[in-house]
Ligand SMILES: NC(=O)C1=CN([C@@H]2O[C@H](COP(=O)(O)OP(=O)(O)OC[C@H]3O[C@@H](n4cnc5c(N)ncnc54)[C@H](O)[C@@H]3O)[C@@H](O)[C@H]2O)C=CC1
């Protein structure tokens with residue numbers, strides 16, 4: 001690592017929030033601190049490759065609709081690229097590029113032997129039948145058959161996808177290579193090579209890193225209140241596991257709105273409710289529906305866990321945040337424009353590339369188990385994942401202390417330093 005340099009806030013952005021620009025402004029600050037050479041900077045600033053496909057799908061009404069899909073491979077110097085696939089109507093290429101780069105930094109922060117990639121399809125899975133989603137997933141897999149592979153690029157779930165889609169992807173890919181290929185994708189159903197602990201892994205990592213941060217801040221989990229935005233895979237598991245640690249979850253939300261209960265929400269009850277209401281909280285009566293869902297972000301809680309979409313914390317609402325600690329379950333929930341405000345307020349942020357890395361860590365374990373042909377016990381998965389999360393947290397924390405920089409920039413410094421050192425050893429450009 002280069003000698004210490006002065007920390008500069010990422011430049012505020014004047015246009016609408018764009019996750020790629022947010023990622024790049026933090027990247028620029030971290031590379032300056034590291035004194036990164038121009039060659040490595042130029043290699044890392046752009047993705048290795050980006051693939052755009054158009055997938056024709058016969059819809060249930062007999063008409064053919066063409067969907068646009070992406071896979072961006074940001075970097076593979078540390079190993080095969082790894083990253084989820086998002087199904088959402090708001091997917092766009094800049095977002096996928098940012099998400100792919102974040103995967104490179106995330107895998108480096110937790111020191112697992114992967115590069116970074118991400119995929120996405122512009123679609124609204126909530127309005128599609130299972131058959132339509134299956135045909136779309138198989139079409140996308142066929143279009144990406146030369147990109148994916150256990151030693152090349154290994155997808156996983158992200159927003160709007162889960163074990164069901166990963167099973168179809170694995171099946172379709174296996175047909176193209178003429179052999180069952182479980183290690184081509186992670187987040188699969190348990191019966192077909194999924195790992196114990198993967199479903200809850202991201203939320204668990206959020207809980208583990210929140211506890212580590214609370215310890216540094218002298219916060220007692222049992223005296224801590226929290227708001228969790230997003231009640232999908234990451235948000236619901238983070239809320240459940242934090243509440244099991246004694247944290248009072250006063251607010252949860254999803255696309256249907258935000259729900260507040262001063263006395264704490266019974267998370268098991270809320271999960272049971274959403275499970276029988278098409279995955280949504282509409283009509284949930286264990287808490288009061290707030291007038292404005294965005295008020296969750298500025299509510300009177302100690303801990304804020306944004307676990308839904310990008311760019312929800314911005315220069316416009318950061319001033320009003322009351323929480324002392326933000327633990328980012330989502331990728332990119334804080335726009336770079338909010339960084340100076342949050343830092344000025346002295347709020348500790350456990351950044352996305354650290355806080356939500358429990359998911360990819362257990363995905364790595366799944367891939368290892370598939371290649372070993374040997375299933376690990378849940379205890380083994382959990383103990384190893386928690387250890388990795390805690391070690392990564394301590395490394396990032398120590399870096400933030402050493403350079404007197406926020407945790408987010410420290411995480412980028414740790415990640416970029418590892419990638420840059422690997423380039424030095426491997427050479428090749
Ligand atoms: N699933 C995983 O293992 C990982 C996911 N992530 C990130 O976590 C975030 C959430 O992903 P998942 O939980 O997997 O997705 P999901 O599809 O399971 O759930 C998304 C949740 O967010 C809610 N939501 C969407 N827009 C919202 C808004 N504007 N306000 C409030 N709630 C909103 C949805 O209603 C749903 O409850 C994403 O940023 C994803 O990239 C990060 C690491 C791993």
Ligand SMILES: O=C(O)CCC(=O)C(=O)O
Pocket residue numbers: 082083084085106154155156157158186187331356357359360361363364
């Ligand atoms: O589990 C994985 O491989 C990747 C999960 C993911 O997409 C993410 O961490 O953002």
